Amino acid sequence: MMALLQQIEGSGLSQWVRQSGSLWAFPGILLAHTYGMAIMVGIIAGIDLKILGLVPALPLTPLQKFFPLVWVAFWLNAITGTILLAADATTKLANPDFGVKMAFIVLAVINQRLIQKRVFGDPEIDRRPFTPGAKMLAVMSLVCWLGAITAGRLLAYVGNPGGL
């Protein structure tokens, strides 16, 4: 296993990300990762806060038009995240905080699918108050994304921060 990770870290792409010094390498990929976060979490948080009762005048149904943008941002971050992981595989995968981040993201994605299916799937959503179940999903979504952001930021500080 360790040999495989070292091989990934030694690949041309990983070395370029780590060592090239180009603004397109580590800085650029991390920048794309940050934009992806801003778009995805930004829009999802807006929807969650709407479900929790802020912005009462805003109808929920039309906001589903933002889902394609949310999922494009998600896949952007899955790809850039994988590249960043490949560049630093041995340290990141040995860091328990990385597992925490992934767990939060898996939960957040499942939760988001549930919101799209149950809350947006209900044709009556904008005609009656949100159910406690819908509000629970919104709270879970905010908690999971907050957890993912926190664990992500802390990757630079806890465990063995490594070279990146």
Place this chain on the structure above:
Amino acid sequence: MIEIFSNTSHVHLLLNHVPTTAFSVALVLFVIALVNRSETLKKASLAMFFLIAAVTIATYTSGSAAEAWLRGTNAMTELPPNVLSDAIHEHEDAALWATILMGLTGFFSWLSLWQGRSVKRRPSWSVPLVLVLALASFAAMSRTAYLGGHIAHVEIRPDVVARHKACLALVDEEVKHPGSVPNAPQNCPWQTAVDDVARAQGTQPAVKSTARELGDFVIGRTWMWPTLETLHFVGLCLLFTTVLIVNLRLLGMITVVPYSAVYQLLPIGMLGFAVNLITGMLFFVGIPSQYNANPVFYWKIVFVLLGGLNTTYFMLVDDAWRAGPGIDAPAGSKLAAASAIFIWVAVLYCGHMLPFIGNAF
């Protein structure tokens, strides 16, 4: 022109007129608006408070950069002959409080502008709160300006003037009663008074400025910097909630929703900005040297100011409100919406690149 902008001391001297002179004009207009019950003038003066608060951010940071420019990278480097080191720190501490009050004034001015459009009647606390905060800001900013004058204008610094007058009294005494004062000076050069004061400062134990104490609090705790960074990311996401949903509506994405509905999202974005202003200022006060001579930070502040202008457009120009349910937004508001997205994407770019293009870690 370029030389003015590359010398941060000069930039600070230009900007410091905005929170003082421009703010007093805005305050007078605001009081007139309250006396005459003029809604238009009230909106105009609230918008001025908001914009001046935005410029105050740049004024504060350029002040720190100005000191760094005078000293170079070495804190022990000699300052210009008429600059008193202690005066810089007294001014900086006053500026910290004045900037905090000005930030609160700007935030609640914006909220009052927003409420003026979103609710039928503004809550009764809104305008009085802005008045109290504006008066407090004016007092704090005046004190800051007064202390700022002492940095280079030694002729108005009380301790320098006191020493100069003491010398003049000796000369006077010697003229009236020759031989009464042994070793009386022939005349009283100002430089001697300045040197006396500077020497007296040197013999006192150095007092740590409040700004430096706050900065040491930020960098002295291992959990502090990561926590602030995480909050900065959370604030950024909330800011983007508003920037994306409101502006994409104006650009034609969810046209069934009227502008009046997405308008309710604006305080979420402003809250995100407030979180990032507070955490950002704490980073700045923590390690100013990362930002003082950092060109990317310079640009970040420029884009934040443009963001303030952009927000003011939406507060003062009613263009976007013509976008009712299913109605496309007018061209003017589309341009403002596209600028908003560009500006905040640029702010994020500059923030991210601080360590990669600039010299932050």
